[in-house]
Amino acid sequence: MPWCAYGRFSAARPGKTDMAKRPDTLETVLLALELLRRIPRGRKVTASELHRQLKDAGIDRDLRTIQRQLEMFSDHFEIERDDRSKPYGYCWLEQAKALAVPNLTPQESLLLRLAEEHLKNLLPVRLMKSMEGFFSQARRNLGPDSTAQLEREWPGKVRVVATSQPLLPPQIAPGVFEAVSEALYANRWLDLDYQNAAGKRAKVQVMPLGLVQQGPRLYLVCRYQGYDNERNLALHRIHSAEVSTLTFARPKGFDLKMYDDDGRFGFGEGEKIRLTFRIERGAGLHLLETPLSRDQQVEELGDGKLKISATVVDSAMLDWWLRGFGGAVSEVDKKSMKNEET
Incomplete structure (x- = not known):
């Protein structure tokens, strides 16, 4: 026993x-x-x-x-x-009844199991560690000997699938994610040994402003010391990271959602355009269900094609997306919205 x-x-x-x-x-x-x-x-x-x-x-x-x-x-x-x-x-003790310490219900256990799996890269490491007791209890509550059969079966009934070719996540150096999440959480400067995509390596001090997961990759949105513009640093290109004792005040004008909406993770500069193109109906049918924008307009053409018009952010990702349709897309036109915005 x-x-x-x-x-x-x-x-x-x-x-x-x-x-x-x-x-x-x-x-x-x-x-x-x-x-x-x-x-x-x-x-x-x-x-x-x-x-x-x-x-x-x-x-x-x-x-x-x-x-x-x-x-x-x-x-x-x-x-x-x-x-x-x-x-x-x-x-x-298994039969302990001396103190009523709240136990997780099957539903709470299920929620924590899903949160542990899908939010582990988006929550501060210290928060995840502080919750380990609850995660452990949730795992036991939904274990093979659990009576909560329906909750235990649920993770096998749902899945998040990739919208492009699945890739394995890149390797992140030990301690880097922990330091980055801690500095981001506590608003502290971060000392990095970073190597960019071109292979140039340098030691820099940055102000961490956001953590973004794009597919299998994690990016740190930050500002270099002495600069007021944002940059995206891939965590797998950071050789080492150390949390500084110095704190900073987050820039009032920075908004991570707006930064993303401006296409910064699609390799764009936030410029809005009016995009127009023709696409074969079979290839573009999904755009009737999931539009490119709220003002998207669709015209049925007599030759079995659709004419799509929508206001979007111009970016390299948009170009890659259009090229992915091959010959099914034609007559692509981009019109700048700068004059209309002013």
Whole structure:
């Protein structure tokens, strides 16, 4: 039988008088609740792991304080301490009912499993680490022995598919993603050893403004020190990254959504054009369901073709998209919208 199948439980509780004498009672109670929420069932967790989770969540306590709390828990709650070898491990007993620590419902477990899978590259690393206890519980709740059959089956019923040829993600140097996400999260300058696509390598200091996933690649949107324009740096081209102790105020005029809407990740400069082209009906049928823009206009031609007109951002990606249709697309015309905007 697993080591955490048995344990001791004491009804002893600290008296109100003792609690009142402590000036940091509330702080101690909040720390205790955070620890109790993160102690798992069915597997052990060490004091160092909990210490790291709390630190990642912004709760800074020394390791010895965490160890004392866990020792107290094993005396007063249905929590077992595995002291057969160091570091000691702690877990709730399977039948524990001494404290009502909220457990994840099957629906919450499903949501966390999907979030862990699809948001792991879009959330700060410290946040992901601080949530590890919940992710672990969600995985167990939807494991092969789980009674939540419908929720357990759901991940096998949905899938995000590629709209182009699938590619394997490029390798990112160890520690780079962690440093980039931490600097972005804390608004700190970032020291990089970066090599661009042309092979030129340099050490630069940048202001991180956004993290973007495009297909299998991750890009850092940033400003070089001394410049006020944005650049996209591929994370897989960063040889090393170090978070500076210096903070910065995010530029008030920068908006990541607007930056993307301007076609910056389609290798464009944000210039809007009125695009017109002809396309064979079979190849362009999907544009009737998923338009290029809200003002798209479609004209049915008598020769089995469609005439499409739409306001879009001019970019290299747009050109690649048009060339992908080969001979099915003809009479492409681009008209600048600069005069109309002014």
